[in-house]
Amino acid sequence: MNTKPTLHFCPIGIQAEGMRLERDSMGEIEVPADKYWGAQTQRSLVHFSIGTDHMPLPLYHAYGVVKKAAALVNAANGHLPSWKADVISTVADEVSSGKLDAHFPLYVWQTGSGTQTNMNVNEVIANRAIQLLGGVIGSKTPVHPNDDVNMSQSSNDSFPTAMHVVTLLELEDRLFPQVEKLVVTLQRKAAEWQDVVKIGRTHLQDAVPLTVGQEWSGWATALEDALETLRHARQGLFALAAGGTAVGTGLNAPEGFSKAIAQKIADLTGRPFVTAPNKFAALSGVDAMVRASAGLRGLAVPLLKIANDMRWLASGPRCGLGELILPENEPGSSIMPGKVNPTQCEAMVMIATQVLGNDNTITFAASQGQLDLNVMRPVILANCLHSIRILADGCHNFRIFSVEGTTLNHDRLAQYVNGSVMLVTALSPEIGYDKAAEIAHIATEHGVSLREAALQSGYLDGSSFDRLVNPLDMVGHGVAGA
Known part of the structure; x- marks a missing residue:
């Protein structure tokens, strides 16, 4: 059919019960009558109903x-009637x-x-387009x-194209904003x-x-550096x-199609997509996905450290370090009344651990790209998008429900500073390492204050000790923001 049929307004959905017959190159198969998918999708459901891991919906959106983009380019070069391109675009x-x-x-x-x-997408778009054109769903007419x-297109180039598009969009639209907000919150706490x-x-050990600001500035910078590395890693996408x-080789694609569709995808998404310069590398390898996953792994590492550091520093509250006071979000124990646990920190540690595992899966799957096609793409994509999603959600919750509400136990901080033997380090330039070590041993072995131990040693008097051992003078110039 080359004449333009009438486009009907039709709400999404098929008002039908039971099954309908659809046909592909292997023959007929029954498909649920209220679904837009066709024969090849149904065969996949029969043969690959494994577990509960479904292809991520953002992939289909990409x-x-x-x-x-393909329909518009095919119409522009005269290979597809404009009315078909229009209805395909509408459904897309x-x-x-x-x-x-x-x-x-x-x-x-x-x-x-x-x-x-890929065929699931093709079938859904075709059947929905047929419905909009007033045809018989499943007939493959007038849209095949x-x-x-x-x-x-081939699945071998359309799937990796969609992989890159969705991974890039999920990174930029979902993950980066949440990490940026967490970095800003850490920086604000560091300055405070x-x-x-x-x-x-x-x-x-002591x-x-x-x-505290210096310590938190270290966390913020580590996370900021990891984010910058991930930004760079996304370039290959x-x-x-x-x-x-x-x-x-581009068989069955018209000349210029690769550049034209890349430009069209760039126009539709507002991102600078380009055609891969070597399509053999683009199909047989997944190097850009490996680099993106490595960037996600690199982001998970400082997040894991920050969350664990906060757990340690908030431990107690009475019998641990107890320097930080984390927000109390929910009861922590079903048997111990009043117990509150660092649950957001624990969740972040688990998220980071999962991301490290996902990266191992992606890396090994990427190594299995034999000959002219890597055929581990679904598991690579699913793990990469899983990492992005849980990191984004985790950073949001960690910031909102833990970092922003964290306060300091000033009394405990002062207690540790005043009781620390390691302040003796400030004496080394004045009396030498060995004498300073002797003072530290006296304080430790006899359970006395460092000042008292220094006076007992006879190496310096009280006024000299007070002049040399001032904790605020010992933190240097590396304060947050300096």
């Missing part, structure tokens, strides 16, 4: 962008906005190229899932407490003093495989 927008989420049921554990997910929706002296700890079709 796929809508890819299919719309519905896909991207999440209005057709209920029609994407496939599992992660499927063909490693993502072919069944392969000939029209998948025109100039830049002059509050506390005792340092190395090897989990060390020389620093300020801008290169798209579209136009490489099955093995990278």
